[in-house]
Amino acid sequence: MRSVRDTFAAFAFLALGLAIAAATWQFVTARTFGQSSERWLRARRELLRRDFEGDELSQQEKDRLEHGWRVGADSHDIGLRRIWVKFTLVALDANDAGAVTLASGRTVPLLDGNAELTPAEALELYSQLKERKSFEVVGSASAVTVEYMDALFLFVEDIRYVTKATGQGPPGAYAERETGVKLWVCAAVSDDGAHIVFKKLEPEAALPAGWTKTRETSFGKALIAGWSTETPLTIADGGCVVLTGMDPEVPDNDSPAARRFKGRKGVLFLAAKTLPTIERKTRAPSREEPDRERPDEEDQTDF
Amino acid sequence: MKRIKLISSALALMLAGSVGGIMAWNLVTATGRAQDADDVFGEGFDDFGGFGGQENEPEEPCQVWCEVMFIQIDTADLDEIMARDGALITSTGEKAILTAQEKSELLRLLKQRQSFEFIGTASVISVSGQQALVQMVEEIRYPTEYDAVPLEETVPQDEDVVLYGYGGPPGMFDEREAGTRLNVTPTVSSKEDLITLVILPEASRLVGWRNVGGMGEDQPTFLAWNVVTTIYLRDATTCVMTGALTNPFGESAAMNPGKPPDKMGKKSAITLVSARILGLPANRAEEDAE
Numbered sequence: 001m002r003s004v005r006d007t008f009a010a011f012a013f014l015a016l017g018l019a020i021a022a023a024t025w026q027f028v029t030a031r032t033f034g035q036s037s038e039r040w041l042r043a044r045r046e047l048l049r050r051d052f053e054g055d056e057l058s059q060q061e062k063d064r065l066e067h068g069w070r071v072g073a074d075s076h077d078i079g080l081r082r083i084w085v086k087f088t089l090v091a092l093d094a095n096d097a098g099a100v101t102l103a104s105g106r107t108v109p110l111l112d113g114n115a116e117l118t119p120a121e122a123l124e125l126y127s128q129l130k131e132r133k134s135f136e137v138v139g140s141a142s143a144v145t146v147e148y149m150d151a152l153f154l155f156v157e158d159i160r161y162v163t164k165a166t167g168q169g170p171p172g173a174y175a176e177r178e179t180g181v182k183l184w185v186c187a188a189v190s191d192d193g194a195h196i197v198f199k200k201l202e203p204e205a206a207l208p209a210g211w212t213k214t215r216e217t218s219f220g221k222a223l224i225a226g227w228s229t230e231t232p233l234t235i236a237d238g239g240c241v242v243l244t245g246m247d248p249e250v251p252d253n254d255s256p257a258a259r260r261f262k263g264r265k266g267v268l269f270l271a272a273k274t275l276p277t278i279e280r281k282t283r284a285p286s287r288e289e290p291d292r293e294r295p296d297e298e299d300q301t302d303f
Numbered sequence: 304m305k306r307i308k309l310i311s312s313a314l315a316l317m318l319a320g321s322v323g324g325i326m327a328w329n330l331v332t333a334t335g336r337a338q339d340a341d342d343v344f345g346e347g348f349d350d351f352g353g354f355g356g357q358e359n360e361p362e363e364p365c366q367v368w369c370e371v372m373f374i375q376i377d378t379a380d381l382d383e384i385m386a387r388d389g390a391l392i393t394s395t396g397e398k399a400i401l402t403a404q405e406k407s408e409l410l411r412l413l414k415q416r417q418s419f420e421f422i423g424t425a426s427v428i429s430v431s432g433q434q435a436l437v438q439m440v441e442e443i444r445y446p447t448e449y450d451a452v453p454l455e456e457t458v459p460q461d462e463d464v465v466l467y468g469y470g471g472p473p474g475m476f477d478e479r480e481a482g483t484r485l486n487v488t489p490t491v492s493s494k495e496d497l498i499t500l501v502i503l504p505e506a507s508r509l510v511g512w513r514n515v516g517g518m519g520e521d522q523p524t525f526l527a528w529n530v531v532t533t534i535y536l537r538d539a540t541t542c543v544m545t546g547a548l549t550n551p552f553g554e555s556a557a558m559n560p561g562k563p564p565d566k567m568g569k570k571s572a573i574t575l576v577s578a579r580i581l582g583l584p585a586n587r588a589e590e591d592a593e
Contacts, residue, residue: 151532
C-alpha cells in the first residue's frame with residue numbers, strides 16, 4: 001500500500017516538474033523570440049534603407065530582402081509608413097505667368113525658381129492661378145505607397161510607331177510610346193519624421209503630337225507634347241513644393257497638342273504626406289463598427 | 304531519515320522531469336524551426352537575426368479578398384462631386400483611405416453621373432502570403448515585323464548589289480491582352496488586422512487600328528490604366544488613387560488630328576483597391592449569412 005502511495009507521489013512530483021519546465025520555457029522563449037523578432041525587423045528595415053540610399057547590396061542580402069517579402073513580413077510590422085503623393089501640372093501662357101503675391105506677403109515667381117509652401121499657401125496660390133485667363137490643368141495623378149517601395153500610376157494611351165522603315169512596302173518594325181499621365185515615386189520618411197525624401201519622383205503629363213515623318217513613309221516616331229520631370233527632392237510632410245517656369249517638350253509640327261502647349265509655362269504642384277498611422281486592434285474587426293483612420297483635420301490643400 | 308530520503312527523491316524526480324521536459328521541447332522546436340528556416344531562407348538565416356519572421360505570420364493561414372476597380376468620369380463631374388458632396392473624395396491625402404461605407408457612398412455618387420464608366424473590375428481570393436492572378440482579357444495579335452524581300456524593280460545594273468525592302472509577309476507577331484487583370488500578393492499581419500498588398504492591377508482596352516504608314520497592316524492602339532504599388536490597409540478598407548488628363552483617350556489628337564483642342568473633354572481616372580480578411584470570427588457570421 002505504501003509503495004503504491006510512493007509511486008503515486010513520485011509521478012505527481014514528476015508532473016509538477018514538467019509543468020514548471022513548460023512554464024519556464026514559455027517565458028524564456030517568448031522573450032527570446034520577441035527579441036529576435038525585433039532584431040529581424042530592424043535588420044530588414046536597415047536593408048531596405050540601404051537599398052533606398054543606393055548602397056550596393058550583396059547577392060545574399062538581396063536574396064534575404066526578396067525572401068522576406070515572400071514569406072510575408074508585412075510592411076507595417078517593419079515599421080514602414082504609408083506615403084501619399086500627388087502632382088498637378090498647370091499650364092499658363094508665358095505672358096500670363098507673372099509672380100503671385102500671397103496674403104502672407106510672400107511672393108512666388110512663376111517663371112523661375114521653386115517654392116516650398118504650406119498647404120494653405122499652396123491652396124491660395126492655386127486659387128489665384130485659377131483666376132488667370134490662360135490657366136489650364138494639363139494633368140494630375142496621386143498614388144499611395146509605403147516607404148522604400150516603388151509606386152507607378154499610369155493613365156495612358158499607347159501610340160505605336162514605325163522603327164524600321166526602308167524601301168517600299170510595309171514598315172519593317174514598330175515600337176510603342178505611352179502618352180498620358182504617369183507618376184512614378186519611391187520615397188522614405190526622413191529620420192526626424194518631418195520630411196519625405198524622394199529617391200524617385202517622375203511626374204508626366206503629355207499628349208500625343210503626331211509623328212516624325214520619314215523619307216519612305218508618311219509616319220515615323222510618335223511624338224508627345226507636354227511636361228515631364230525627374231526631380232529627387234524633399235518635401236515637408238504634409239507640405240507642397242511648386243516648380244515653376246517649366247518649358248514643355250513640344251515637337252516642331254502643327255499638331256493640336258503642339259499648338260496648345262507651344263510657348264506655355266508649366267507650374268508643377270507636388271504634395272506629399274504620410275498617411276495616419278494605424279493603431280493595432282486587439283480584436284477582430286466588425287462591419288458594424290467601421291474602421292476609421294485618424295483624419296488629418298489640419299490639411300487644407302485642395303488642388 | 305526516511306522522510307529526508309523521500310523528499311530528496313521527490314526533488315530529484317522533479318528536477319529530472321524539468322530537465323527532461325526542457326530537452327524534449329527544445330529538440331522538437333529546434334527541429335521544426337530549423338526546417339522552416341531552411342525552407343524559407345536557406346542556410347545562414349540565423350546570422351540574419353533568428354526567427355522573427357515566423358512571428359509575422361498568423362498562426363492559422365487566413366484568406367484575403369482583394370478587389371480593384373478602374374473608373375473613368377468627366378473631371379467636371381468629379382470636381383462637382385468634390386465640391387458638393389463633402390470630402391468623400393478629395394484631392395488631398397486625408398481621404399486616400401476609405402471605409403466600406405465611404406466607398407459605397409462614393410460609388411453611389413459617381414454612378415449618378417452620366418459620364419461614369421466602369422473601365423474594369425476584378426477581385427480574387429488568396430491565402431495570405433500567396434500571389435494570385437485573375438484576368439479577363441482578349442488576346443489581340445498583330446504583326447510587328449515583315450520579312451525582307453529583294454525589291455526587283457530597284458535592282459540596279461550592277462548585279463552584285465541587291466536592295467532589300469520590307470515588302471514580304473509579316474514575319475513576326477506580337478500579342479497583347481486587353482481587358483482587366485489583377486495580380487496581387489496579400490499578406491495578413493500577425494495580429495490579423497492589417498493587410499499588406501503588393502498589387503499590380505491593370506485595365507486596358509483596344510480602341511482601334513491605325514495605319515502608321517506604308518503598306519503594312521494597321522497597328523492597334525490601346526488605352527491602359529495601371530497601378531503598381533505596395534500598400535497596407537486595415538481590414539475592409541479601400542485605397543483611392545486618382546489621375547486626370549485634359550484629353551479624352553480615343554478622341555485624342557492622334558486619333559482625330561483635325562479635332563480642335565477646345566472640344567476635348569477632361570477625364571479623370573479613379574482606382575479603388577480594397578481588401579478584406581476572410582475567416583475572422585467577425586466575418587464568419589456574415590459569410591454564413593450570405
